[in-house]
Amino acid sequence: MIVLWPIAAITFKEGIRDRALYGITLFALSLLGFSLLLSNMAPRDVGKVAVDMALSTISFAGLLLVLFVGINLMAKDLDKRTIYSVLSRPVSRSEYVVGKFFGLCLLIVAVVVFLSIFALLSILMLKLSYPNYFEKFAWSLVILAITFEGAMLILLSAISFFFASLTSTSFVTLVLTVISYLIGNSIRDVKALVESPAAAGIQISPVMVKTVQAAYYLFPNLSLFDVKIQAAHGLPIPLNYILLLLLYFVVYSSLVITLAALIFRRKEFP
Amino acid sequence: MRRLLTAVIFMLLCIAHVVILEKASESRNTLPVVNDTEEMVLPSSVLKISSGEFDSLVSDYLFLKMLVFAGEKTDERGSVIMTDQEWRLFYQTLEASSDLDPYFVDPYFIGNAFLTWDGNMIKEANALLEKGSRHRDWDWSLPFFLGFNHFFFLDDNEKAGTYMMEAARRPGASPSLAGLASKLAFKANRVETSIAFLEEIRNSTEDESLRKLYETRIEALRAILVLEQAVDVYRKKYTKRPLEIGDLITAKIIAEIPVDPYGGRFYIDKSGSIKTTSEKELLPHRR
Structure with missing residues (x-):
């Protein structure tokens, strides 16, 4: 643990200094400002649109953070050959991967917390101007949804670490991570669709069904972390679901990071 | 000399840019294009999968798009005038919006308000309300509107009464709903029942322009009642x-x-x- 901390701290500082981060933050803040205007347009469900906008902004900004800052943090060390100087110290390769991952987790948490403050402020402002239009609203659910969103982003960056240890260019990592994100968000619906194709009036070959079922266990199930609709309408989320999801998050990300560390150990640097 | 030449070329390019842009967009208009209102709404399952974690945002977007669309087609009296095709697009988009987030109340409200009075698509409005009432099982207003539609547009007092009882059972429902339900059951004077209904609707409507529409309707019905x-x-x-x-x-x-x-x-x-x-x-x- 003691060896991990310096690497995590350096990764975090490096990420905070990244210019792209300022762009992403600015973009997210202007989206939140826009949300104040857009939510006004809803005749009744102002609260729902406000929560949707706030949570979606955090998701989208977080996604940009993982894809354009997170992946570069790993790739930069390889591109600029700074990895040699890190590995010449008494740090094992697995420790390096895990330390980097923790640094990125810290960065994601910091950015999500920072954006959440403004997101919650935007909701609060609308709630004060339209108190009647927040009938089933609960702050706790909004905060839970943000927490899940953060967990989803960390899971996605774990996947990106896995791809980064497999490939040698950051572009390929980016493409593979984007694909995993898209699959991870739709795999549950697609699985439901191919398992009962009659409902949609389509025909699916058995091979396709098996492929989708395999992908279901292979790719991270990111849509499980999406509770925006529940948060927007104040629908209860059972405690048992929250615990199971946190467990899934810990198990899957540990699995992927362990794999990434194993591969990275055998990797030959140019 | 060279500086002057650069300035002249720059000016010429600017003028050419404006002229060509004008011409290009003019000739673009002559291209065979698909009519705006003929655009199709994607099936909900496709929308759901492709919008990923942003499905509720897409639901908001589709709804707001239709709200603006209906706003553009509203005449000075407040009624929405659309072609059959536009009405279909309006309904299908609201349907898709409510499939993406079935708890979102606004598509049901706006859909009901416009599809019934202006669009004469009672069946479609009721289908939307049924879906909303199923999901928002704490909301009395959706079965209430179903009851109204069955009474006023479909002349089905029995069904209207059932919906009204359902509405009266839900939390926050006005106590007068039970009275309305019994009026329906005993086949009271139709105009009187209509007025009671519309007053209930007006009281639960916050939007000023919609309230005014209902006020006028109530006024007309009161005049008929007096006569x-x-x-x-x-x-x-x-x-x-x-x-x-x-x-x-x-x-x-x-x-x-x-x-x-x-x-x-x-x-x-x-x-x-x-x-x-x-x-x-x-x-x-x-x-």
Whole structure:
């Protein structure tokens, strides 16, 4: 643990200094400002649109953070050959991967917390101007949804670490991570669709069904972390679901990071 | 010299840019294009999968798009005028929006408000409300509107009464709903029941312009109610029915004929019931 901390701290500082981060933050803040205007347009469900906008902004900004800052943090060390100087110290390769991952987790948490403050402020402002239009609203659910969103982003960056240890260019990592994100968000619906194709009036070959079922266990199930609709309408989320999801998050990300560390150990640097 | 040349070339390029842009966009208009309103709405399952974690945002977007669309098609009186095709697009988009987030109340409200009175798509409006009522099982207003539609547009008092009882059972429902339900069950005076319904709707509507629309409707129905009651008095007095509306004044039952807020004129039809020349405004538009 003691060896991990310096690497995590350096990764975090490096990420905070990244210019792209300022762009992403600015973009997210202007989206939140826009949300104040857009939510006004809803005749009744102002609260729902406000929560949707706030949570979606955090998701989208977080996604940009993982894809354009997170992946570069790993790739930069390889591109600029700074990895040699890190590995010449008494740090094992697995420790390096895990330390980097923790640094990125810290960065994601910091950015999500920072954006959440403004997101919650935007909701609060609308709630004060339209108190009647927040009938089933609960702050706790909004905060839970943000927490899940953060967990989803960390899971996605774990996947990106896995791809980064497999490939040698950051572009390929980016493409593979984007694909995993898209699959991870739709795999549950697609699985439901191919398992009962009659409902949609389509025909699916058995091979396709098996492929989708395999992908279901292979790719991270990111849509499980999406509770925006529940948060927007104040629908209860059972405690048992929250615990199971946190467990899934810990198990899957540990699995992927362990794999990434194993591969990275055998990797030959140019 | 060279600087001047650069400036001249720059100026020429600027002028050329403006002229060519103008020409290009002009000739673009002559391209065979798909009519805006012919655009199709993607099936909900495809929308759901492709919008990923942003499905509720897409639901908001589709709804707001239709709200603006209906706003553009609204005449100065507040009724929405659209072609059959546009109405279909309106309904399908709201349906998709409510499939993506079935708890979102606004598509149900706007869909119901416009599809019934202006679009004459009662079946579709009810389908939307049914979906909303199933998901938002704490919300009394959706079964209430279902009850109203069944009573007012479909003439199905029995079903209307069932929906009204359901609405009355849900939290926050006004106590007068139970009274409305019994009015329906005992087949009370139709105009009176309509007024009670519309007053309930008006009281639960926050939007000023919609409230005004309902106010006008209530005013018109109240005028009809006054005349209907006057006709009853006339019948009891003379044991025959009045032939024209002026008879009510000559018999000194009413002092003056109430004004139709829609600008029409009230008359008594062959069956002896009160009608107005502005019926089109009061009743849903028949397309």
